[in-house]
Amino acid sequence: MMRHWPTLLMALILAGLGAYLYYVEIPxxxxxxxxxxxxxxxxxxxxREITGLTVNSDxxxxxxxxxxxxxxxxxxxxxxxxxxxxVQAMIRALVTGKVTRVVEEQAxxxxxxxxxxxxxxxxxxxxxxxxxxxxxxxxxLSSTLYVLRGSDRKVLLTDMAPKDVLNKTVMTFRRKExxxxxxxxxxxxxxxxPTTEIVLYxxxxxxxxxxKIRYPIEAEADQTEVRTLLFRLEDLKAIxxxxxxxxxxxxxxxxxAPKVKVTVHAGGADQxxxxxxxxxxSGEAFAETTPDAPIYRINPTAIRDLTKDLxxxxxxxxxxxxxxxxxxxxxxxxxxxxxxIHDNNEWILEDQPTEKLNQEVADLFVSRVVNLPAEEQVIxxxxxxxxxxxxxxxxxxxxxxxxxxxxxxxxxxxxxxGLVYATGLRLRxxxxxxxxxxxxxxxxxxxxxxxxxxxxxxxP
Numbered sequence: 205m206m207r208h209w210p211t212l213l214m215a216l217i218l219a220g221l222g223a224y225l226y227y228v229e230i231p232x233x234x235x236x237x238x239x240x241x242x243x244x245x246x247x248x249x250x251x252r253e254i255t256g257l258t259v260n261s262d263x264x265x266x267x268x269x270x271x272x273x274x275x276x277x278x279x280x281x282x283x284x285x286x287x288x289x290x291v292q293a294m295i296r297a298l299v300t301g302k303v304t305r306v307v308e309e310q311a312x313x314x315x316x317x318x319x320x321x322x323x324x325x326x327x328x329x330x331x332x333x334x335x336x337x338x339x340x341x342x343x344x345l346s347s348t349l350y351v352l353r354g355s356d357r358k359v360l361l362t363d364m365a366p367k368d369v370l371n372k373t374v375m376t377f378r379r380k381e382x383x384x385x386x387x388x389x390x391x392x393x394x395x396x397x398p399t400t401e402i403v404l405y406x407x408x409x410x411x412x413x414x415x416k417i418r419y420p421i422e423a424e425a426d427q428t429e430v431r432t433l434l435f436r437l438e439d440l441k442a443i444x445x446x447x448x449x450x451x452x453x454x455x456x457x458x459x460x461a462p463k464v465k466v467t468v469h470a471g472g473a474d475q476x477x478x479x480x481x482x483x484x485x486s487g488e489a490f491a492e493t494t495p496d497a498p499i500y501r502i503n504p505t506a507i508r509d510l511t512k513d514l515x516x517x518x519x520x521x522x523x524x525x526x527x528x529x530x531x532x533x534x535x536x537x538x539x540x541x542x543x544x545i546h547d548n549n550e551w552i553l554e555d556q557p558t559e560k561l562n563q564e565v566a567d568l569f570v571s572r573v574v575n576l577p578a579e580e581q582v583i584x585x586x587x588x589x590x591x592x593x594x595x596x597x598x599x600x601x602x603x604x605x606x607x608x609x610x611x612x613x614x615x616x617x618x619x620x621x622g623l624v625y626a627t628g629l630r631l632r633x634x635x636x637x638x639x640x641x642x643x644x645x646x647x648x649x650x651x652x653x654x655x656x657x658x659x660x661x662x663x664p
Contacts, residue, residue: 244302244303244304245301245302245303246298246301246302246303246337246351246353246360246362246364247298247299247301247328247335248335248355249299249328249330249333249335250299251295251296251299253330253331254295254299254328254329254330255269255270255329255330255331256268256269256270256328256329257291257294257295257326257327257328257329258326258327258329259294259324259325259326259372259377260324260325260326261323261324261370261371261372261373262324262371262373264281264373264374265280265281266278266280266281266372266373266374266377267279267280268286268291268377271285271286274288275288276288276291276292278374278377278378281374282374282447284378284379285378285379286377286378286379287376287377287378287379287380288379290372290376290377291377293368294326294368294369294372295328297364297365297368297369298326298328298337298364298369301362301363301364302362302363303360303361303362304348304361304362304363305360305361306358306359306360306361307350307358307359307360307361308358308359309358310357310358311352311357311358311359314340314352314359317340317341317350317352317359318340318341318350319338319340319341319350319352319359322338322339322340322352323339323340323341323370324338324339324369324370324372325337325338325339326339326369335353335354335355336353336354336355337351337352337353337354338351338352338354339351339369339370340352340359342366343361343362344361346366347363347365347366348361348362348363348364349361349362349364349365349366349369349370350362351364375444375445378442378445380441380442380443381438381440381441382440382441382442382477382491382493382500382502383437383438383440383468383475383477383493384475385437385438385468385470385475386470387431387434387438389470389471390406390434390468390469390470391405391406391469391470392404392405392406392467392468392469393405393430393433393434393466393467393468393469394465394466394467394469395464395465395466395510395512396464396465396466396467397463397464397511398461398463400420400514401419401420402417402419402420402512402514402517403417403418403419404416404417404418404425404430404517405418414427415427415430417514417517417518420514421514423518423519423630424518424519424630425517425518425519426516426517426518426519426520427519429512429516429517430517433510433512433517436506436509436510437466437468437477437510440477440491440502440506440510441502442491442498442500442501442502443501443502443503444500444501445498445499445500445501446498446499446500446501447498448496448497448498452498452499455490455499456492456495456499458480458482459478459480459482459490459492459499460482461480462478462479462480462492463479463480463481463507463511464478464479464507464510464511465477465478465479466478466479466510475493476493476494477491477492477493478491478492478493479491479502479506479507479510480492481504481507484504487504488501488504489501489502489503489504489506489507490502491506515578515581515631518631519630520577520578520579520631521574521575521576521577521628521630522576522577522578522614522626522627522628522629522630522631522635522637523573523574523576523601523603523612523613523614523628523629523630524603524611524612524613524614524628524629524630525574525603525605525611525612525629526574527570527571527574529605529606529611530546530570530574530603530604530605530611530612531545531546531604531605531606531608532544532545532546532554532603532604533546533570533573533601533602533603533604534600534601534602534603534604535599535600535601535645536597536599536600536601537598537599537600537645538596538598540645540647540648542554542555542648542651543555544566544570544651545557550563551563551566551567551570551651553648553651556648556652559652559653560652560653561651561652561653562650562651562652562653565646565650565651566646566651569644569645569646569651572641572644573601573603573614573641574603574612576614576626576637576638576641577637578626578628578631578635578636578637579623579635579636579637579638580623580635580636581633581634581635582625582633582634582635582636583633583634584632584633585632585633586632586633587633587634589617589627589634592617592618592625592634593617593618593625594615594617594618594625594627594634597615597616597617598616598617598618598619598624598642599615599616599641599642599645600613600614600615600616601613601614601615610629611629612628612629612630613627613628613629614626614627614628614629615627615628616637616639616641616642619639619642620636621639622638622639622640623636623637623638623639624636624637624638624639624641624642
């Protein structure tokens with residue numbers, strides 16, 4: 205037993221040291237670190253605790269309070285929906301702001317730091333508590349600011365960026381989005397112009413939802429164009445707001461005929477916005493939602509972005525049939541002619557059914573034919589084809605569907621620069637398309653698989 209007492213003694217000493225570290229040193233270190241963090245934090249509140257903001261800037265006092273959900277509202281100098289992203293950005297700047305140096309423990313000389321006449325003042329409320337900051341000059345670095353903290357009258361150099369807290373106006377904090385919607389919930393869009401109207405509707409098809417044109421024709425829509433239109437609507441923002449009152453009434457008298465009226469139908473209700481440009485030379489444009497809502501000044505480019513004609517919104521792929529629906533594709537050029545058959549997810553040549561084709565080459569080629577879009581509309585209706593090289597086309601494609609009927613046609617004529625005159629079954633009229641396809645039509649030899657892939661060992 206005596207042999208083991210040094211080991212037991214060492215074990216007791218180690219255990220004692222461990223207990224000392226766990227119960228004394230580590231808690232003390234944590235307390236020291238927490239104290240250090242508290243000393244370097246600008247704001248003593250957590251973000252979730254904040255229940256209000258008051259911003260004084262350029263002689264205006266702006267009061268902000270939480271609204272429904274995650275939204276904020278402005279309660280002074282007027283009551284309106286707030287730009288929640290702007291409010292949250294300021295809160296984040298204050299919550300994450302750090303004190304890099306205490307310049308004055310008890311502020312006496314404020315002028316050297318721009319705090320005698322502050323650029324602005326921010327009061328943060330958290331329930332019954334509040335903290336006020338006077339904003340002074342930019343510090344030694346452009347991304348720092350001098351701040352006078354109201355609770356302890358300390359002049360602090362902070363790492364806050366001036367853009368996050370300075371030059372904030374009523375317009376900064378006003379909600380600027382003119383429409384609010386969830387794209388996934390929209391089932392109809394109506395574009396009303398002075399002389400025509402276009403109606404789009406969402407069809408629940410697999411694998412994903414597709415947009416179609418219901419009026420003035422029944423047709424597939426250009427999915428990218430419709431999604432872009434929705435993004436433009438979602439991003440439609442005011443650059444100025446004319447609130448109800450005499451100024452709004454005067455402005456409304458000038459807004460007689462909208463360039464376009466957009467109606468978005470979602471969740472059984474309509475949201476409407478009318479876009480006006482009474483004098484294009486003035487560079488001004490306006491948006492109106494309802495007669496009792498403000499009139500919004502908007503960027504004139506928004507009218508161009510939201511004014512789409514039928515051609516722009518149509519599916520501009522000329523052939524007129526989907527890849528998966530093709531059973532036969534007839535290909536005719538001035539040098540070659542063949543028919544591709546699609547059977548059991550493989551392509552074969554009609555006149556050489558036993559020859560194995562390079563499926564990657566065939567798939568890529570057919571995909572290019574299916575997806576070739578019209579770039580420009582030349583003539584909306586039927587016209588003589590000879591001047592455009594379409595009486596004897598440079599290339600002609602005819603697709604037969606699985607029902608045995610012709611489901612797609614595409615003809616390519618004369619080339620002008622990088623474009624070629626084209627007609628297709630999907631769109632009525634004459635168009636120009638990219639001419640690349642003319643150089644991408646494989647010959648029979650291109651389609652046949654390499655001999656090394658098709659040859660079989662000879663029998664000895």
